[in-house]
Amino acid sequence: MAVKYELIKTCAQTGARLGRLHTPHGVIDTPTFMPVGTQASVKGMSPEELKTLGAQIILSNTYHLFLRPGHELVKEAGGLHRFMNWDRPILTDSGGFQVFSLSEMRKITEEGVQFRSHINGDKLSLTPESATQVQNALGADIIMAFDECPPYPAEYEYVKQSTERTSRWAERCLKAHSRSHDQALFGIVQGGMHADLRKQSALDLTSLDFPGYAMGGLSVGEPKHFMYEMLEETIPYLPGNKPRYLMGVGSPDALIEGSIRGVDMFDCVLPTRIARNGTLMTSQGRMVVRNAKYTNDFGPMDPECSCYACRNYSRAYIRHLIKADEMFGLRLTTIHNLHFLVNLMVQVREAIREDRLGTFREEFFEKYGMADN
Numbered sequence: 001m002a003v004k005y006e007l008i009k010t011c012a013q014t015g016a017r018l019g020r021l022h023t024p025h026g027v028i029d030t031p032t033f034m035p036v037g038t039q040a041s042v043k044g045m046s047p048e049e050l051k052t053l054g055a056q057i058i059l060s061n062t063y064h065l066f067l068r069p070g071h072e073l074v075k076e077a078g079g080l081h082r083f084m085n086w087d088r089p090i091l092t093d094s095g096g097f098q099v100f101s102l103s104e105m106r107k108i109t110e111e112g113v114q115f116r117s118h119i120n121g122d123k124l125s126l127t128p129e130s131a132t133q134v135q136n137a138l139g140a141d142i143i144m145a146f147d148e149c150p151p152y153p154a155e156y157e158y159v160k161q162s163t164e165r166t167s168r169w170a171e172r173c174l175k176a177h178s179r180s181h182d183q184a185l186f187g188i189v190q191g192g193m194h195a196d197l198r199k200q201s202a203l204d205l206t207s208l209d210f211p212g213y214a215m216g217g218l219s220v221g222e223p224k225h226f227m228y229e230m231l232e233e234t235i236p237y238l239p240g241n242k243p244r245y246l247m248g249v250g251s252p253d254a255l256i257e258g259s260i261r262g263v264d265m266f267d268c269v270l271p272t273r274i275a276r277n278g279t280l281m282t283s284q285g286r287m288v289v290r291n292a293k294y295t296n297d298f299g300p301m302d303p304e305c306s307c308y309a310c311r312n313y314s315r316a317y318i319r320h321l322i323k324a325d326e327m328f329g330l331r332l333t334t335i336h337n338l339h340f341l342v343n344l345m346v347q348v349r350e351a352i353r354e355d356r357l358g359t360f361r362e363e364f365f366e367k368y369g370m371a372d373n
């Protein structure tokens with residue numbers, strides 16, 4: 001059985017929906033936040049800790065694993081689930097985006113992308129066919145079409161050409177996708193910040209009948225209201241019985257706003273990235289636990305949080321560990337931030353079930369603060 005989306009209900013107050021995504025490695029309750037494990041590890045977290053905090057699916061990345069250790073090695077190890085000892089669902093991003101955000105000297109043609117490895121400078125290339133074959137070898141439950149994420153800002157004409165090429169690449173991915181695995185290939189809608197290009201991209205991709213659709217080209221530095229507008233311009237052209245995935249989004253406000261607009265899946269490095277510099281997402285807004293004001297603060301990072309870190313350790317202790325460069329400190333902040341977002345989605349799903357996500361949004365923003373988080 002490949003990937004199947006089950007729509008449970010739509011929120012009466014908003015456009016949000018409650019669903020379940022059935023995959024070969026288990027069921028995912030949606031809307032969901034997916035922790036990012038770029039190089040086959042969610043930095044500092046064991047699979048057991050991820051399960052304890054409630055993660056139902058994690059991300060990994062084709063670009064990084066293609067460069068190191070190589071997809072053949074992962075395949076030889078029995079695939080990504082076996083390699084990283086994670087028996088729940090995995091989604092891999094297709095690599096196009098990371099080529100642009102990480103590698104030097106890259107050249108994009110109709111064929112694909114040529115680039116230099118950011119690790120050792122080797123000249124490499126990825127094409128729709130090779131990116132799909134790499135993901136088939138890695139064995140994730142959900143794999144992504146190979147696309148170009150246009151830079152932001154970009155000229156209309158560039159975005160138009162790039163988006164049309166991404167649609168042609170999507171068809172090539174479908175053709176290359178080996179059906180021998182139980183993997184679902186999702187299409188990625190592009191179109192920059194232009195409603196007409198977003199609509200055309202959605203129509204092109206839905207004509208290819210993918211089992212799920214991502215919205216790419218967002219969370220790339222644009223003002224958040226542009227992102228929300230593009231969701232409103234795209235989602236009406238996506239089928240209601242398929243999952244919608246907003247790539248690269250992971251701040252509390254954007255998760256709520258995206259859910260309200262009908263997004264089912266989110267991922268972002270934000271919670272794990274800011275945890276590593278001691279910044280926490282708490283019910284009272286952002287908090288930088290390494291600040292001197294927490295030196296003698298023996299309370300939990302977040303008094304309303306039930307995570308392992310908040311139940312067992314104080315702000316003073318965690319601040320000390322971070323100042324002393326003790327690894328355990330960043331593990332605790334990571335556990336907390338991931339638990340915070342996973343738990344936020346539990347509350348979002350509860351609010352949808354009870355037709356009160358609009359009210360929940362107001363209450364959450366009141367406490368969390370509308371600051372750009």
Ligand SMILES: CC1(C)O[C@@H]2[C@@H](CO[C@@]3(CNc4nc5cc6c(=O)[nH]c(N)nc6cc5[nH]4)OC(C)(C)O[C@@H]23)O1
Nearest residue numbers: 093094096097101149216217218219220247248269270
């Ligand atoms: C918010 C925050 C902290 O997230 C960070 C940093 C910069 O934004 C992020 C997140 N934004 C993001 N947009 C994406 C768009 C695409 C896309 O169009 N196609 C494909 N295949 N994958 C994508 C992955 C994406 N991630 O992108 C990198 C550079 C990976 O780090 C992330 O700002």
